[in-house]
Amino acid sequence: MARIFITGSSDGLGLLAAKALVSQGHQVVLHARNEERAKSAMNDVPGAENVLIGDLSSMEETKRLAEQVNKSGPFHAIIHNAGIINSQGNTKSSDGLPRIFAVNTIAPYILTAMIKRPERLIYLSSSMHRQGEASKDRLESILEGKNFPSYSDTKLHDLILALAVARKWPEVSSNAVDPGWVPTKMGGRSAPDDLEKGFLTQIWLAVGQDKEATISGRYLHHQKEMNCHPQAKDEGIQEKLLSVCEQLTGIPFPHR
Template identity: 45%
Template sequence: MVTGSADGLGRAAAETLLRAGHEVVVHARNADRLSALDELIRAGAGAVVGDLAHLGEMRDVAEQANRLGRMDAVIHDAGVLGSRAVLPVNVVAPYLLTALMQRPDRLVYLSSGMHYSGHARLGGLDWSGGRATGSYSDSKLLVTTLMAAVAARWPDTLSNAVDPGWVPTRMGGRGAPDDLRLGHLTQEWLATSEDPDALTSGGYWHHQRRREPHPSVHDEHFQRDLLDELARFTGVGLT
């Protein structure tokens, strides 16, 4: 399953995986966005629909996915930039889908090199998106920390985060200098490859190379506090 697959990196990853013969479930924010995925659905992709900026629709996406069956891998590719929804979409949704969906073999979270400038703080954050209390960089630091927390708590699930680089998508802009193909290659590799490097967990990756993330990512106290905050807000703990 690939969230945020109506366009950008998510769309590219879903198309590539489908062409390679994998069973793929795509995700769109609403019915209008789903129409952009008609070609993939005609080619055999399953689909789930829901706006990941809203808690109730996050839950519904998880329920739709569970009705389709347990996923081998989930790529959390949906993301927003410069919006009050940056925390709900970039952090809360990956957490809640992780907590509510049947546990897959592999989880891939979309990070960014911008996570290095994120603030390792949780106080005062409005997880609902009602107020703009966190930046894009903050959200990417938090979701990368979520990846590490899941890796530490679920040893039987491979959990990794990917920095795709600054690539020419709608979010990145047409002038972005990085390679679009390399931007989604690592996600697909971590989701499907039997390469020994891809069968590791707790990594922060850029173009199939493991890098050291922000020091707070592997801080066990920060991981625990983040999980506690997300459980408090959503009413769902990560068990």
């Protein structure tokens, strides 16, 4: 059985993935942004090993969360599930960054760079990443505080990060997932896609034993590889995103 850490697992797709993995006999460590949500998550996922707490809109709390993950022992897989949408993120974080950028882009970068490498990494992107923009100039303008990233921009960042990790860490299986527009708190009740299919790909990539589940460097929707924004595969843009994240966080990306 595998040991998996899932960010943003106190509700939505993260919670559903956690429940499914526990029901299969896997060891799951949950994550919540505060004590109240942590208690709720443990109640909602009987059999979960533990819950770690950290507000991903704060770089310091995210760094402490990474330290907690490392202290809790090695993981087979990490699912970077946590994310917010524009209506939740049109404010500044405690670090002065756009909150949507802090949670959706900077937090997964910090956790990826600081946590001991698992065998598998899964990042949640979105079909909306295709409306995003991540040119070098655009990334530089975010660094300079001249631009407010959209949700689509940050979901493109998550895909870029997943593909950069796949390129730089060949020993790790790193992929990004479009879960679809599903009826969660984030997606809304009227979302048309299948809720169960929304988390099955993450589970498959985390613990699946067939060869397809371990291939790295892909963007998937319902276990099938999909075409993605061409900027995601541009190595120069990948390097620029890593550089921007390093400058903002003070954490270099470990190349080897």
